[in-house]
Amino acid sequence: MTAERLVVIGGDAAGMSAASQARRLKGPGELEIVAFERGHFSSFSACGIPYWVGGQVAERDELIARTPAEHRARDIDLRMRTEVTEIDLAGGRVRSRELESGRQEWTGYDKLVIATGARPVRPPLPGIDAPGVFGVQTLDDGQALLDALSAAPGRRAVVVGAGYIGVEMAEALLNRGFEVTVVNRGAQPMATLDPDMGALVGAAMDGLGITTVNGTEVTAVLTGADGRARAVLAGDREFPADVVVLGLGVAPGTELARAAGLPLGSSGGLLTDLSMRVRGREEIWAGGDCVEVLDLVSGRERYVPLGTHANKHGQVIGANVGGGYGTFPGVVGTAVSKVCDLEIARTGLREKDAARVGLQFVPVTVESTGRAGYYPGARPMTVKMLAERRTGRLLGVQIVGREGAAKRVDVAAVALTAGMTVEAMTALDLGYAPPFSPVWDPVLIAARKAVAAVRATG
Incomplete structure (x- = not known):
């Protein structure tokens, strides 16, 4: 045979x-x-x-x-x-x-x-392929960037794009001692979030010393006499750069x-x-x-x-x-990231996703803490939740906060996969102790508020 x-x-x-x-x-x-x-x-x-x-x-x-x-x-x-x-x-x-x-x-x-x-998305812009412009898709890309950072004549970096790769690379360059500017064509960083949640990310990035320039599209990478990238042109502004990192998605x-x-x-x-x-x-x-x-x-x-x-x-x-059997039933779109100590998470649909497919929804936003408020180290956390009007079915959750924020989204991911309503979520038996959560976990607080919002719609 x-x-x-x-x-x-x-x-x-x-x-x-x-x-x-x-x-x-x-x-x-x-x-x-x-x-x-x-x-x-x-x-x-x-x-x-x-x-x-x-x-x-x-x-x-x-x-x-x-x-x-x-x-x-x-x-x-x-x-x-x-x-x-x-x-x-x-x-x-x-x-x-x-x-x-x-x-x-x-x-x-x-x-x-x-x-x-x-x-990687690499738009056909003047200077985009010049030495000193880097993507970060492969290990070869990473090594080339590290080599360039060591040899850079100055300590200025421009990141083009403010999605997952963009904010993660902004943190990496900041950790390497570079002055970092992120140029983003969107109104806020992290287009995978709703704009109000993206604004929280932008404020935190600014607080970390990262300059974010939103609502601005890059039109060219400017080069010096040696042919290397020296600046990024966006609108009528130039942003000097010893290295340029592309974070425009894939x-x-x-x-x-x-x-x-x-x-x-x-x-x-x-x-x-x-x-x-x-x-x-x-x-x-x-x-x-x-x-x-x-x-x-x-x-x-x-x-x-x-x-x-x-x-x-x-x-x-x-x-x-191999002769066995397996299926992949689908996803709910769960993703987590961070920039320095800020944790970012989402699962399910954003407002524009829900509207695009014809779903009517109610959004709620709550502010809580990742630990009991009286426990040392309690830090703020913002949870946004979308529920379907009339049915109360959970449609999506976004979380921005410090320690313990990102992985909380997994509770919402399970609820989405199971097709739970926000009312059913309020009865979830989640773990509690002051070092880990308030008596009402932030996700459950959001679920309670979503239940009230659904009822208010009649």
């Missing part, structure tokens, strides 16, 4: 999780696995790069979960620095190119996993899939069924930052690029490829 061949495009979270899980279920005699990765590293944590740059993580290799050699020891033929340039659906094969030698070849497959990840890396004619959603991400199989293709699966997923709250497809999802996608794909 000839072994089937599984080809995996992408050697990070989703791709190698799928390959590893499939290998656990089927040995080399049943399933040959060939994986292609164009970078220098496999199975690494891109989410950890800001903390490596900022000095909280000492060594680059601490971010690597499994090396190429470790994958190969498990009978996975992982080919590094090799880029897949074409998918031939009719022929059941992929064309690859070795980046060092330029050698190309075709590799046939019986089953294919597309885990091509995301690409888009699905689906150029290969698009060229092959595979189905894409409104954000450009691949569309799959619950088993992570590409719709209309029995032999192809996809996962990670290149796919759209079902939003369990809105019932719509949504693009949510997170490592947590990518690893789960890989487990599901590997189980199905």
